[in-house]
Amino acid sequence: MAKKSPTINGGSMSDISFLLLTFFLLTSSINTDLGIARKLPPPLPPDAPKPEIHDRNVFKVAVNFRDELQVQGKLADIADLRDMAKEFLANPNNNPKMSEKKMEDIAGLGPVAVSKGVVSLRNDRGTSYEMYVRVQNELTAAFHELRDELSQERFGIRFNDLTKDADIEAIQKAIPLTISEAEPTAVGTTK
Amino acid sequence: MGKFNKNAKKATPEINTGSMSDIIFMLLFFFMVITTMRESTLFVRINPPQASEVQKLEKKSLVSYIYIGPPIDAQKFGTEPRIQLNDQMSGVRDITQFIEAERQARDEVDRPLMTTSIKADKSVKMGIVTDVKQELRKVNALKINYSTSKGKDIHANRQ
Numbered sequence: 001m002a003k004k005s006p007t008i009n010g011g012s013m014s015d016i017s018f019l020l021l022t023f024f025l026l027t028s029s030i031n032t033d034l035g036i037a038r039k040l041p042p043p044l045p046p047d048a049p050k051p052e053i054h055d056r057n058v059f060k061v062a063v064n065f066r067d068e069l070q071v072q073g074k075l076a077d078i079a080d081l082r083d084m085a086k087e088f089l090a091n092p093n094n095n096p097k098m099s100e101k102k103m104e105d106i107a108g109l110g111p112v113a114v115s116k117g118v119v120s121l122r123n124d125r126g127t128s129y130e131m132y133v134r135v136q137n138e139l140t141a142a143f144h145e146l147r148d149e150l151s152q153e154r155f156g157i158r159f160n161d162l163t164k165d166a167d168i169e170a171i172q173k174a175i176p177l178t179i180s181e182a183e184p185t186a187v188g189t190t191k
Numbered sequence: 192m193g194k195f196n197k198n199a200k201k202a203t204p205e206i207n208t209g210s211m212s213d214i215i216f217m218l219l220f221f222f223m224v225i226t227t228m229r230e231s232t233l234f235v236r237i238n239p240p241q242a243s244e245v246q247k248l249e250k251k252s253l254v255s256y257i258y259i260g261p262p263i264d265a266q267k268f269g270t271e272p273r274i275q276l277n278d279q280m281s282g283v284r285d286i287t288q289f290i291e292a293e294r295q296a297r298d299e300v301d302r303p304l305m306t307t308s309i310k311a312d313k314s315v316k317m318g319i320v321t322d323v324k325q326e327l328r329k330v331n332a333l334k335i336n337y338s339t340s341k342g343k344d345i346h347a348n349r350q
Contacts, residue, residue: 013212021219034245035336043328125318129311130240137242
């Protein structure tokens, strides 16, 4: 013990802990919730007129209390729902049983054939939430894929990668998210 | 004066920075503890359904949560799915008041941006969810979000 041990410089210690502190400050806000965003229709006055929609423009989706899916009057599998919805809305072969299209001049895109199709979703009070979310998910996916396709065609990138607000708005106008929900039936309420 | 001259020749004494790290560590622990705390303790079991087309819920301060699920304490609350608002079990009728209170707590400019997040268990039936949605429509809280966990796209391997 001839020599005194040298003191360790504690100055850099604070730097290290500062780094840790900033790391936790940043990461703590990252865990955001995920979910499917929807907008509910505003409450209607009871004497409001029913909107006139041509029958061919309505894509009818119904789910019963046994979680069975019916699309356009026929039993269907959830795996096919997305493609059926896409085909109905885009109507590439101008099938007279599928949605009509209207040429519209959209800023940034020029004339685009905008589908008049509306997805009508009806469920039962006994439908499980899981099934409902799966159907909503598939319908949302159909719209997202259509938007992606149009965005790829016009801008060369996917819809989610678009950065300019004007481009995003133009695509949203060309393919509006038209999902309408009917008042649910009440067959399977006992469960 | 001699005394002062003697001092002036010496280098200024270093400030001891050793305690600095202790202070920062305390701050660090504070934030670590704060971030793990939940806003409210759950009385209902929530196992969210999975979806692939999810969006991030932005501006957490503008989100109010409605929890729907079977109660954890089945002896006290039964097994039927219930609604939880803030820290208590509620009925469908309490939603109006809940949303009104949430609105009052926010700045007026932020009120149109408020979102209601519906956190429901996947076993819940749509009846109760529909009732909640109708209540939300009545009070004009139209921006909603069905809380889900990120799941696999069922068409992921198609392309």
